[in-house]
Structures are given as structure tokens and as C-alpha cells.
Amino acid sequence: MDSRFTTKDIALIGMMIALIEVCKAVLSFAPNVELTTFWLIMFTLFFGRKIVAVVPAFILVEVAIYGMNTWWIMYMYIWPLLVLLAWLFRKEESPVFWAIFSGLFGLCFGALCSLTYFAIGLFSGGLTAAINTAFPWWIAGIPWDLVHCVSNFVLMLVLFVPVRRLFLHFS
Numbered sequence: 001m002d003s004r005f006t007t008k009d010i011a012l013i014g015m016m017i018a019l020i021e022v023c024k025a026v027l028s029f030a031p032n033v034e035l036t037t038f039w040l041i042m043f044t045l046f047f048g049r050k051i052v053a054v055v056p057a058f059i060l061v062e063v064a065i066y067g068m069n070t071w072w073i074m075y076m077y078i079w080p081l082l083v084l085l086a087w088l089f090r091k092e093e094s095p096v097f098w099a100i101f102s103g104l105f106g107l108c109f110g111a112l113c114s115l116t117y118f119a120i121g122l123f124s125g126g127l128t129a130a131i132n133t134a135f136p137w138w139i140a141g142i143p144w145d146l147v148h149c150v151s152n153f154v155l156m157l158v159l160f161v162p163v164r165r166l167f168l169h170f171s
Contacts, residue, residue: 013053016043032148038155044086046167055079074113095160103153110145114138
């Protein structure tokens, strides 16, 4: 199997990133309501290895738009983790499964992000500083993680079937 990307692949990757960015912009008024999770899952399920190029390119586009901060570090492991988990469950076709999966990912998002603060605390002041940095940050964000959970669940439940049909139709 040839591992190189074709011109068509590169164009498709660009369109995937553009779709994620447009959705982020459209939903920017609603905190923790996003379609990035939805699209990365769907792209993983339907476009296979192309997702390997989408995630880092998406992160670089985000850095170009918003500048670099601690969120960038988080994105470097959170989005690849989502893609890896989606890949592991790629044979699953149930909208309810993917809605629960997506909701759980939203619920865990803050805990995953707090790992960056744990590392910052650990390297700047040891284990106590790590816990004192990460734990309160995570706890303070739990209400927003609940919003993220519910919105991811609902968006996946509503969009999975029609988008899946569309992708199957054009594949």
C-alpha cells in the first residue's frame, strides 16, 4: 500500500480542516459547544489514515489563528487521543454508542486538560505544586465539562446518521 498522500487526499484534508474551523467560528458564541469532536470522530471513521494529517494541521491552524498558549499543549495530546480511541472503536455503527462516547469525551476534557497544569506544577514545584495546580483547575471547570458532555452527546446523536449517510453516499 502506498503511504503517500495524493493531490486529492491533500485537498480533502484541507476541506476537513476548513469545515472544523468554520464550525468552531459559527459556534464560538456558545462556550463548550463544539463540533470538533464530532468531525474528528466522523473523519476517523470514514477517511482512515488521512486523519493522521488532519489533526496536526488543524492544531497548527489553531495556533496561527489564536496564538500559542497552554491550550496548544493540551491539543497536542487530546485530539490525537480522541482519534486513536475512535479508530479502536471504528467498527461500531450505533449512533447511541457514538453519542455516549462523544459525551464521555466532553466530560473528560477538563481532566485531560488538567494534565498540562499537573506537568507545569510538577516541573516548577514538585508533586504538591502539581496537585495544587491541576486539581483546582479541573474542579472549577466541571460545570463546563458537563456542558461539553451534553452538547457532544446531543450533537452526535442528531448528526451521526445524516452525516454517515452522506459520507456513505459519496464514498
